Amino acid sequence: MDKGFKIRMLREKKGISQKEVALKLSINQSTYCKMEACEEKISIENCEKIAKAIGVLISDILDFESKYNFIEKKNNDLITELKNECELLLVEVAELKIDNRILIRLLDKYKKLIP
16 A cells, blocks of 8 residues: 555545645645555655654554555454344344234234224
8 A cells, every 4th residue: 555545545534634744744735645656756854754744653554455454354354244134134023023023913803893
């Protein structure tokens, strides 16, 4: 994954605009935009400056995959767990529908017995 994409993800997560970062770096917004778009290489020095400007550690950018893949795996595990719970709930709802139909039939028979 390119540094520019990683930086963009971290910047957006912090709610900081490209313009704000460009101002902090004393560069044009268009130049900064090219960095994020991976149209311009980002040196380690600039990477350090950008990290400081968006309030993250440079390791957050350089080790992005290892840090954020863990979070992604955890989220995927939670999603799988929720899907399994939903499937169990759907089975219970289906069983309740069957029980409800049985009760309705019994009530209909009971009504016929009452004069």
